[in-house]
Amino acid sequence: MTWIPYKRSWDGIDSTGHNVNAGLLEKDRNLYTIRAVPLTDVHSIHRHAPPLGWQYVIVVLSSGLAHPPLYFYNGGVREFLATIKQHVSLLRSRDDANVFLVNDLQDPLQKSLSSLELPRAVPGSNGTALHSSISSSFSNETPGRLNDATVDGKSTTTEYNGKQKQKFNDPARDISIQVLEKFSLVTKFARETTSQLFRESHHDSSNSYERMQWMNSGSINMASIEPTIKQKVPDENPATLDSLQVDKLSLVWGKARQSPLNYVEWATFLDSEGRVKDSEALRKRIFYGGVENNLRKEVWRILLGYHAYDSTYAEREYLASVKKSEYDVIKSQWQSISPSQAKRFTKFRERRGLIEKDVVRTDRSFTYYDGDDNQNVTLLHDILLTYSFYNFDLGYCQGMSDLLSPILFVMENESEAFWSFVALMERLGPNFNRDQNGMHSQLFALSKLVELLDSPLHNYLKQADCLNYFFCFRWILIQFKREFEYEQVMYLWEVFWTHYLSEHFHLYVCVAILKRYSRKIIGEQMDFDTLLKFINELSGHIDLDGIIRDAEALCVCAGENGEACIPPGTPPSLPIEAESMYLPQDDDL
């Protein structure tokens, strides 16, 4: 099955992947296309015919993943289903007349449950892999708006003026998010509730009208159409699930995590000269499982962009030797500063003093850096001080040593660690800008994502005057370095560095964690102080794989709308104009 959106009218879909199409730019088409999915991978099709607004269907795959809604602006759902029926058996669910089970002849409910829970029940299973990548965008556009919206959404080079991109003027987008949310709420509690889970949420006309109004004012609100689902929890009375309780159910449909990439598999990604054959496939593989520790040295340099994906073994080796001498030159710049020169060089002394004080307070309980006179601590110092000369405008700021520590541990080589760190700082450098604009833009994007993906929490935080999201400061500044074990941090970072679903996957991880505790935060009416303390104390208690899966689900679910929450140039995106990357630090450090 293929879905290729067509401007102005529903155009067609067939089982062979061929499609008629007209009036679309190539680029736009790619954006909204669902590439061929074998019908054998489709679990069910859910039809939605809201009293107001467009009809749409949602295609749920056997893996439990759901595609974004496919909108039918001029009718055609019936024809669509009829077409599908020519190719596979289509069975109307006993429990919901709008659910059509594909290829599912025996005990549909049972099977649907097991397939929906598969990712959790069979960890590490590859059997559920999709044949197509999920398009993270939503389907058709409102007639006449297509070009606008797509150019708007994808171009990161366009000028960025406002604080936020006003992209939420399409009601379809809003609803789609909401519906996808519903799909995501299948959990172990779901056994008793499945029959009601996919039911249309009842929104009346006034509701839709209001939503239009919100859309027009540039904000979106999903709280008003939270689904009503019954939940049965053993130790609680069955109760109607209100918008707060929804969050108790965790998302389950991020894909099962895989084992880390190992040496044998890594070799299959390379051609005979060492080039990565398919960088997309590699990034995807690493996104779903990380990398074995002994491979990190090689893989990280590529993920970080220090080595190009299409570089050969020989080119990498050559670059390393060139870069080694380059490093030595920069390092000699500060090494050659004599004590009497240093005496007249306050900025240098201050930076050096700060670095000296910080490297002895970085991961000292980790074996690689423990003990007195540890040579690796000296290396941390030398690399950071060299970096502050390499990038004198940015200099040194606390948090950098946290970022460097795992890199040096992995590289075990001063120059290679330095250049890998440089590559990382190309993207994360703005986190340390003196004016904190890099941090503020990420916190702002986070608030927009929460507004989109967890509007009850957003509304609560707004009312509690917590929308600055300062309680997530540490998470973002040092990429969760303090929230997980050392090994887990390295794994999470390589997932981030793939930029597989989004450059800003770390923000979705923030949302995923907040969403897990959303009910608690709202239920206990946490104020800023309590929330900050609560978030701080989550350190070491976060289920990493579960959170990555939730974040994946949220990221797919938010799709285009999610990316629209994130202003262009928000770190770790490369800045829009290279020159504006670092504002010279105007005072002492």
Place this chain on the structure above:
Amino acid sequence: MSYAYLFKYIIIGDTGVGKSCLLLQFTDKRFQPVHDLTIGVEFGARMITIDNKPIKLQIWDTAGQESFRSITRSYYRGAAGALLVYDITRRETFNHLASWLEDARQHANANMTIMLIGNKCDLAHRRAVSTEEGEQFAKEHGLIFMEASAKTAQNVEEAFISTAATIYKKIQDGVFDVSNESYGIKVGYGGIPGPSGGRDGTVSQGGGCCS
């Protein structure tokens, strides 16, 4: 554990002056030279007794890094007490006090009790700020003052407790409307939500050490 009052404290001052060490010494009674630098904020808590009343101190240890200030300032909100720390062996940490103080006054409540601490007084041989200068600064700005050492634990208890005693006295004197939580005070079991004839705690104030 139940308390009569809960006081929110913040610890502020330049990076590396020993804020985290002071906190750890106070809450765990140990000096831990190898611990991580602070990013954002960290928390500690301890029960103390003043005037026979159990008082819980909830302490926010903030990051000293200059460029985080725009964010760490937001943590000052609603603190009843502040420990403003400098390092007696590093002159610049003393020179920056005025700007810390201004920040605190601007972003915390006006009645916040501030204790100035000259830390690392075990390193008297490397002293760069005299006790008198510390005293003078405190006097000019209406702060309580002590020199202390997170390493030897000298004056650490005293600093935290006498700050609490001062706050407690202010409560007794009716300076605060304790029902208003923006003062950083929560009333628990046995706390008197208003002025009464109670008297000051057991701890004396002020004075340098090891000068």
